[in-house]
Every structure is written in structure tokens, then in C-alpha cells.
Amino acid sequence: MKGYNFAYLDEQTKRMIRRALLKAVAIPGHQVPFGSREMPLPYGWGTGGIQVTAAILGADDVLKVIDQGADDTTNAVSIRRFFARTAGVRTTTATAEATVLQTRHRIPEKTLREDQIIVYQVPQPEPLWRLEPSRVETTRMHGLADYGLMHVKLYEDIARYGQISIAYDYPVMVNERYLMSPSPIPAFDNPKMDMMPALQLFGAGREKRIYAIPPWTRVRSLDFDDHPFRPINAAHPCGLCGATDAYLDEVVTDDRGGRLFVCSDTDHCADRRAAGHVGAQGLREAAE
Amino acid sequence: MAYVAVKGGEQAIDAAHAWLAEERRGDTSSPALSVAQIQDQLGRSVDRVMAEGSLYDRQLAALAIKQAQGDLIEAAFLLRAYRTTLPRFAHSKPVETAAMTIERRISAIFKDLPGGQVLGPTYDYTHRLLDFGLLEDEAPPSGALTAEADAAAMPRVPDILGQEGLLEPDLASDREPGDLTREPLSFPAERDVRLQALARGDEGFVLGMGYSTQRGYGSSHPFAGEIRMGEVSVEIEPAELGFAIDIGDLVLTECQMVTRFKGSKTVPPQFTRGYGLVFGFGERKAMAMALVDRAMRAEELGEDVTAPAQDVEFVLYHSDNIEATGFVEHLKLPHYVDFQSELQNVRRMRAEAEA
Numbered sequence: 335m336k337g338y339n340f341a342y343l344d345e346q347t348k349r350m351i352r353r354a355l356l357k358a359v360a361i362p363g364h365q366v367p368f369g370s371r372e373m374p375l376p377y378g379w380g381t382g383g384i385q386v387t388a389a390i391l392g393a394d395d396v397l398k399v400i401d402q403g404a405d406d407t408t409n410a411v412s413i414r415r416f417f418a419r420t421a422g423v424r425t426t427t428a429t430a431e432a433t434v435l436q437t438r439h440r441i442p443e444k445t446l447r448e449d450q451i452i453v454y455q456v457p458q459p460e461p462l463w464r465l466e467p468s469r470v471e472t473t474r475m476h477g478l479a480d481y482g483l484m485h486v487k488l489y490e491d492i493a494r495y496g497q498i499s500i501a502y503d504y505p506v507m508v509n510e511r512y513l514m515s516p517s518p519i520p521a522f523d524n525p526k527m528d529m530m531p532a533l534q535l536f537g538a539g540r541e542k543r544i545y546a547i548p549p550w551t552r553v554r555s556l557d558f559d560d561h562p563f564r565p566i567n568a569a570h571p572c573g574l575c576g577a578t579d580a581y582l583d584e585v586v587t588d589d590r591g592g593r594l595f596v597c598s599d600t601d602h603c604a605d606r607r608a609a610g611h612v613g614a615q616g617l618r619e620a621a622e
Numbered sequence: 623m624a625y626v627a628v629k630g631g632e633q634a635i636d637a638a639h640a641w642l643a644e645e646r647r648g649d650t651s652s653p654a655l656s657v658a659q660i661q662d663q664l665g666r667s668v669d670r671v672m673a674e675g676s677l678y679d680r681q682l683a684a685l686a687i688k689q690a691q692g693d694l695i696e697a698a699f700l701l702r703a704y705r706t707t708l709p710r711f712a713h714s715k716p717v718e719t720a721a722m723t724i725e726r727r728i729s730a731i732f733k734d735l736p737g738g739q740v741l742g743p744t745y746d747y748t749h750r751l752l753d754f755g756l757l758e759d760e761a762p763p764s765g766a767l768t769a770e771a772d773a774a775a776m777p778r779v780p781d782i783l784g785q786e787g788l789l790e791p792d793l794a795s796d797r798e799p800g801d802l803t804r805e806p807l808s809f810p811a812e813r814d815v816r817l818q819a820l821a822r823g824d825e826g827f828v829l830g831m832g833y834s835t836q837r838g839y840g841s842s843h844p845f846a847g848e849i850r851m852g853e854v855s856v857e858i859e860p861a862e863l864g865f866a867i868d869i870g871d872l873v874l875t876e877c878q879m880v881t882r883f884k885g886s887k888t889v890p891p892q893f894t895r896g897y898g899l900v901f902g903f904g905e906r907k908a909m910a911m912a913l914v915d916r917a918m919r920a921e922e923l924g925e926d927v928t929a930p931a932q933d934v935e936f937v938l939y940h941s942d943n944i945e946a947t948g949f950v951e952h953l954k955l956p957h958y959v960d961f962q963s964e965l966q967n968v969r970r971m972r973a974e975a976e977a
Contacts, residue, residue, distance in 0.1 A: 344709075367808065368806060369805055371706045372699075372706040372944065374703040376947065376948030376952070377948030377949055378948040378949035379948060379955065381948075402956050402957075402959045403959060406631045407631060408631045410631070411631040415632075438955075439957070439960060457949070469809070470809045497970070501960070501966065502959070502960040518960050519959075520959055521963060540945045543806075568962070568966055581959070582962070583959070598962075
């Protein structure tokens, strides 16, 4: 784009971000402070992810951007357009075709490969923030691996509700050292982070932190022996493609309690339908 | 009703932005607002946008105000996003506010003083009555009396007080000042970084924080030692030249608050300082900033840290309106994946409670 460098950021800034990324990869799950820049998109709308993507993007990369699992949500469209405009890279909605995937709130259903990088947009990188608002304090706690506060919170949940009441942004232990926020993905997606072949990068623009999980790293969702981690999903197959192992969105279809459960990962659902899988709603429509 | 996949985000965005452009222009039967008009006639808006946008450029600030339909936080955001792409070719020498070409200078602690009290173009002492005359095209105001101020005879009030040793000395540090826009905030945050954050901070937030110190939340018995507003020159010293050159002028508002300090084991009772400095004519902001600056010095001066304005981490993490507006407004982005998992979670918890 005229007047701007490739992928918007100047090369010095990209180098600063890459240095932070290298440090983050070297210390899995550790939050690395970085000189986050003001971006032409608002804080809280993916500025961290955008800066990380801008720093790693090359001219040959193929970019996929999803929000809530879908390629066509407005903010995903806006970010995809931003890079199409400022970097001129090829974009795609097919998970398998992308070399860089930027995401908000989901991990694609299709297993990612070693030659892919997934960039998460992170609103709040500090997993302990609800328990301790001071970052001076939480930094100390991470330094000492002092995570008793979080274990007590999980224990209290079980004492009060009989189960852990965290449904998304469910805390994980990375490489058995750092407690980490997986970003607000549903707990359903947490197991995908464990031993993932792809490099996972996390950018928090407003909070000015970067962190990473190198490929093939242990990522464990916190739990107890007698209360093992249980991911949550709707107890239905996808209404469109019949998938039973994909995360589902609940769509309100009328004002009489009508509901339709469909794959949140739109690319995955489209792929399955193209391969001939049909859900209950699809069968009904075919019959009409 | 059959489920229709929600497609068409792209067209929706384009249509929304086209509508916005039409709204911005408004009724085409009235002439379009020019950037020059905003720059000349909405000067206080321009000042605020430059201060919170951290970029001194009156024309670009006026353009941002026009583009943002007068939404000043949106305008500051536009300016910041532009600022971040600008190359840095030099650092200026510290501006010398003692040598300011004064437009306004008042002190609340001395009735008269060298250089005198200069009211300048102030809203103080106006009666806040709507001037219906402004509804019509007004005649140009008759020439105001302006006295040429003599900068040399206008010493800073705190310097007068300092001669007696009653005011804490304010010594320059040899350290490179920090820069929040390049390095992320870290704690303990030194005063240079705190002042930078306040100077860029939201006027309303800083005002509210400053106000809270006056109502007992970290009281420091402030007096407005001096407020001055006027033009200062900016100088850089290129390495290849070896001497300073003047590259332009800035209008600044500076406020020095003087507050009582009961002393400590090592320091005799004296007055301490709170400092405020902002781009343009930003007196309200400069005063509030000076109050908050003083409040955040509590720990350094051995005072108890009990009030929000004294909590450096709290103030610095929440003063930036570009960060705040982005994160508050991000709540309107879709969250249906998280909400869905919460929904299933609540259903599961209810099922188990009822079982």
C-alpha cells in the first residue's frame, strides 16, 4: 500500500516483535513484554494478533483469519482485508491451505500441521487477573511458580458447584512450568493445544505482552485427580453436517424455543457437507 | 424458518462505512466544514486531540476531528494511529518553559509577583450564559487589548519559592527519559514515565482522579503555585552540527502545584511539587495532572498509599482512553462461542444441582 511498509509495520518494529517472539518460544508460556504499537484498529479488536501476524508474514504466505470459528464474521473480514491491503498476501478460508492462521476465540477443528502457525488474539494475557489485579504481584507469582491461588479457586468451585465453573479461557499449564491463558477459546478447544504440531503464538496488544507454545509442547488444562478436566459442548450433532466431534454454535431459529446447533468452524462444516455429510436440518430441507 | 448461514460481512461493512460518510457530511444544503475552520475556531478541541493523540500538529488534529464527526477520542485515536508510523529522526532538547512567550500566567499563592498576573484568553470569570448572538453570523470582535509580555521578567513561581529552600529542589536527572510508546509499562514506574502517561491520558479520567484527591482520597493540600500558557521553541542538536537549532514552536500549558509536606526524619518540613504539562491550552488537564502526579509520589515521600490516585499501577493502566475505548467497545464484537460454552456450563450445573 502506498506510503506504508509491507504489512503496515516498519521493519524496526517487526524486528522488535520477532525478538520478543523468539524469547517467548524459548520460554513456553511465559509472557514477554513488548513495545506494542498503536494500530489502525482499536485495542481489544486484535491489535496484538495483528502485530504478531505482521511481524511473521512473508510475501508467499497464505493467510486465514477467523473470529468465533468463522471466516465471515465482520472483524475477521476487517483483519483479512487489512493484510490483503497492506501486505498483498493471498488469503484463504480453507484451514489446510493457510500457512498463517489468525484467530479469535477458536482453534480450527482440522489438526494443524508443522508448516503452519496459529496466531491468537489475546484480550487478557494474565491468567491470574481475576484473582489478583496487580501485575506487579502476578509477575512475582509467575516467577515463583506460585499458583496456589488458582488451585484454591478451582477447589472452591468444586466445593460450591460440584464442578469447575470455567467454560472458556480455561487456564493451562505449559511445559509444566508457566500457568497460561489460552485466550478466550472454549475449554472444548484446550486439548488441541497439547502437543500441537504447529507453532502457537499469542499477541496481546493493549496489555503489551507476547507469549508462545513451541510445536510438540505439553499443555495441560488444570484439574484434580478426582475431578478431571471435562470440556463442554452442546449434546447434539451439527444440524447441517451431522458432525458430533465439532464445537457447536446455538442458533435461535424462532421465538418458540426453536434451536439449531451448527458447527462454529464454518470451513470444517462446509468441507464435511461437500464430502456428502448431511445433518438433520439438511435432510429436512432436502425433503421439503 | 430455515437457518441461513450469516454471510455477507464484507458487503455489510462497506455499506455501513458508506452510510457513515453520508452522515458525516450531513445536510448538503449547508456548506461543508473546512479543516481550516476547525483549526481556527475549535482550538480547544484541537488542543485536546493533540494532547491525547500525542502529536503536535494542529492541521492533522483538525482533520481528525472532521473525520471523526467531532468525537474527540476517535479523533485522538486517528492521530495516534498516524503517529505510530512516523519515523523518528531526532530527540529535542528539553523545552524551557521559563523562557515561554507568555499568553497567560497566574499564581494563586502570591498576590503579586515579578511579571504580574496575566489572565490571557480565559473562560474564567465569564458568566456561563448562552450567547444567542452567536446563532447569527457574528461581527468580528473588536480588537482585544494585548500587552506584549516580557519573558525575561516572568520567572517561574516555584523558582521564587525555591530560593528560600521552602520548596523541594527539582533536579534534572541524567537518566534517559523513558518512552511509553516504545517500551511497555513496567513497575516501579519512574516519574518521567508517569508524567508521560498523564500527559497522554484521558482528560476526564485524570480530572476525576485529581478531583478525588481533593475529596479526601489521598489529600495533599494543594495550591496552584503557577499556571502558565504560551509558546516555547523546540530545539534539536544534530550530532553533525554540534549546536542546537530551532525547529519550531509549541503552545504548552504548564501547572506547578505546591503542596504541604510535614517532613520526615531526613527532610525538614517543606513544600513539595506536583507537575502538569500538556500540549495546547489545556489548563483543566494540566491542573488535574499536577494533582495526580503529586498523589503518585506518595510512596517516594514516605506517605501511606491508600487512595486510588496514589496507586501508580491503577492510574497508569487505566488513564489511556485509546486503550480503554478499544477494550470497552470490543464487547460489541461477537462473543457467541464463549457465551455458548457458558450457556452449556450453566445448563450442566443446573442439571447436576437438580439431579
